[in-house]
Amino acid sequence: MTGQSSLLRFITCGSVDDGKSTLIGRLLYDSKALHTDQLDALDADSRRVGTQGEKPDFALLVDGLSAEREQGITIDVAYRFFATENRKFIVADCPGHEQYTRNMVTGASTADAAVILIDARKGVLRQTRRHSFLCHLLGIEDVILAVTKMDLVDWSQRAFDDIVGAYQEFASTLGLKRVTAIPVSGIEGDNIAQQSTSMDWFRGPTLIEALEGIEVNTSRLAQxxxxxxxxxxxxxxxxxxxxxxxxxxxxxxxxxxxxxxxxxxxxxxxxxxxxxxxxxxxxxxxxxxxxxxxxxxxxxxxxxxxAAAPPQAADQFEATLVWLDDAPLQVNRSYLLKLGAQSVPVSVRQPKHRVDINTLDQMAAKTLELNEIGVAEIHADRRIVFEPYAENRALGGFILIDRHTNATVAAGMLHFALRRAQNVHWQPTDITRAERAQMKNQTPRILWFTGLSGSGKSTIANAVEMRLALMNRHTFLLDGDNIRHGLNRDLGFTEADRAENIRRIGEVAKLMADAGLIVLTAFISPFRAERDMVRAMLPEGEFIEIHVDTPLEVAEARDVKGLYQKARAGKLKNFTGIDSPYEPPLDPEISVNTVEMSVDEAAEHIIRAILPLK
The missing domain is CATH 2.40.30.10 (Translation factors)
Incomplete structure (x- = not known):
């Protein structure tokens, strides 16, 4: 056996208790991939925690976590290697629970084929549809439908035919064309490596024969x-x-x-x-x-x-997202997109739709919750090299990472670039950014004041601007309340609207800094990811994060505008510090404590910290 042509990567997936781990254990056993010490351990484990009576519990060969053995379910993706005389295999045993969809996506992302299991007693279930849809999304074209536990339905051909008919109807709507259905029993070993004597009505291949017959077209990639x-x-x-x-x-x-x-x-x-x-x-x-x-x-x-046929490079795309995080998608929040070795900050627009797994209907959606699948536009900070996922997994598949927690929140498949962006070009100007700053005899900066409502951001920012004016510096103060009277009057206070509020302010502040101004901004800006997004827009050293550090109880005691009182009474939703979080800066350039400092002392401290101004 030589090269990649002899190797098949496949996954097993299906609903809970369909017998995935048992099936793989039986494959390992029947293909003689187990050593004597493993067989001895299997016998010992079967007597101790097995569920099959005197028979070996083949699931124990795959379920390695203690929680898996205790619950009798698969939680993590387990990879196993085995070989027959004709081929080598890498099999990924994927969990059936919906909450472990992220694990299933991980296993399917590198698979050439899928073995989808259906319990003969239960038929096609929601998770069967979900996993089939995910396999299709992830580019798996060859599916083996293993109808398991046939021994528990008296080897019924009718039960098998009913399940195959129902699945084929669903598969045709997905576009799955290469489906091979096999009735099996993992416990008894029927139609795993040997033809079943209990189901003489079935004349198709055994599971191992079907796996050996799948063609992995590596020559297509080479061409x-x-x-x-x-x-x-x-x-x-x-x-x-x-x-x-x-x-x-x-x-x-x-x-x-x-x-x-x-x-x-x-x-x-x-x-x-x-x-x-x-x-x-x-x-x-x-x-x-x-x-x-x-x-x-x-x-x-x-x-x-x-050189003759290069891939595309673009900064706006349409993509399918499989949401994997407990926290929902925050529209317009800055995430990190990782595609191969490329990493770039991106924002996700409101989904065009989400997919109902049972009906495949396209449903309206404002966000995506855990395990939901939808289509949305993605806007990147710079161009990335890509190809549609359907053509090239390596340049079309990506993950989204939360820039604050570093958690993987979504897996995605790129469809195409949004062509309209190619008709918009940056117009160069004769007067450069450096020349505008030189005319003003200052280095542009953005002094970004962040803190709770009532911390004193606007008051201190105003005092700092007054001192800069006395020093003949060219400034502009952007205040959160003032901006919401005009530019951002259409935004509310949900997490998505807060993210969009800061994105717009960041773009405006950047333009003002390009004009050579010292820009002061006074916004709660509660999320680190959005503040980091604005920092990334500017040259190194021009974004100065100023944390107006005031304890919640002090800010609430001031409550000049009566906002905390309304929030406590439930009349003001999504209020920072009450029912919406505030993420304080981890390493701000400047920090002022308004309990220990007066407004004048805080302003003087900030002025001294930002000098010299050229």
């Missing part, structure tokens, strides 16, 4: 245009500089013309290095180091592609 995402700039010494990565598509040879994206610079392949030495040719699935003929800028996250 497509060349793409290699750069994972590492390989510079062991001054005499060598190469670019390492896994070839996602196509083939490459020394002398080929290539283009580096997103910069668009062109070069050629001088040579190809591998662990085994220089190569005359490399193809999809190989990890190599490419040496270019020219010394051009290329770094981690860039993509080296054939």
């Amino acid at each position: 497509q245009p060349f793409r290699m995402p750069v994972q590492l700039v390989n510079r062991p010494n001054l005499d060598f500089r190469g670019f390492s990565g896994l070839i996602a598509r196509g083939t490459v040879e020394p002398g080929d013309a290539v283009r580096i994206l997103p910069s668009g610079r062109e070069s050629g392949i001088a040579r190809i290095e591998s662990f085994d030495g220089p190569l005359a040719r490399a193809q999809a699935g190989q990890s190599v180091t490419l040496v270019l003929t020219d010394e051009i800028d290329c770094s981690r996250g860039d993509v080296i592609a054939t």
Whole structure:
């Protein structure tokens, strides 16, 4: 057996208690992939915690977590390796519970095929539909429908035919065309490796035969245009500089013309290095180091592609999202999109729709909750190199990361770039940003005041601006209440609206800083991710975060506007500090405590901290 053609990656999935772990354990057992010590351990574990009486409990070969054994369910994705005379296999046992959808997506993202299990006693369930839909979304084209526990329905052909008919009807609406249905019993081993004597009415392949017959078309990838995402700039010494990565598509040879994206610079392949030495040719699935003929800028996250047919680079997309976090999607909040080695801040617009898994209907949605699937527009801070997921998993599949908690909140599949962005170009001007600042004899800055309502942000910001005016500095003060009378009058106080409020303010403040002004902003801006988003818009050192540090009880005691009283009475929803969180800065440039400092003392402290102003 040689190369990737002999290897099949597949997943098992289905509803809870459909017998996934038992089926895989039986596969390992019947393919003789177990050593003597593993068989002894299986016998001992079966006697101790098994659920099959005197028979071996094959699920124990896969369910490795203590919680899995105690509950008799799969929680984590378990990977197992085995082989037959004809093929090698990597199988991922995915959990059936809806709350572990994220684990199932992880297992399916690299799979070539799926074994979807259906309990013969229960038929097609909600999770069966969910997992089938996810398999389709993730590009799995070959599905084996394993109707399990046939021994518990007296080996009934009618029960099998009814289930297959119902599933085929659902699969046709998804577009799943290559479905092979097999009646099996994991406990008894029927139709796993040997034909069942109890179901002589079935003349199809055994499960192992069906898996061996699935064609993994790696030759198709090799025939497509060349793409290699750069994972590492390989510079062991001054005499060598190469670019390492896994070839996602196509083939490459020394002398080929290539283009580096997103910069668009062109070069050629001088040579190809591998662990085994220089190569005359490399193809999809190989990890190599490419040496270019020219010394051009290329770094981690860039993509080296054939010059004649490069992939796209864009900053706005339509994508399908599978939401994986307990907290719902916050529209317009800044997330981190990770696609291969590329990482870029993005915001997600309100979903166009979510998908009802049972009916496949497109439902209206303002956000996405845990395990929901929807379609939305994604806007990135800069261009990224991509291809539609249906054409290229490596350049079309991504995850979203919460920039505050670092948790993975969604998995996504890119559809296409939003072409309208290509008709809008940045218009260069003759007067530069630096020249505007020089005319004002100052370095632009944004002094970003953040703190609870009633902490004194606006009062202190006003005092700071007065002192800057006496120093002949050109300033502008953006106040939260004032902005909501005009620019942001259409926004409320939900988390999504707060995020959009800060995004707009950040863009306005950036334009003012481009004009050479010192901009002061006084906003609660409760979320770190939004403040970090504005910081990322500006050159290093121009964003000054000022935390007006006032305890909640002190701010509430002041309550100049009576807002806390209304919030406590339930008349004002989503009020920061009461029923909406405030995330204080972790490392602000300046912090002032209004309990210990007067307004004048706080203003003087801030002025001293930002000097010199040029």
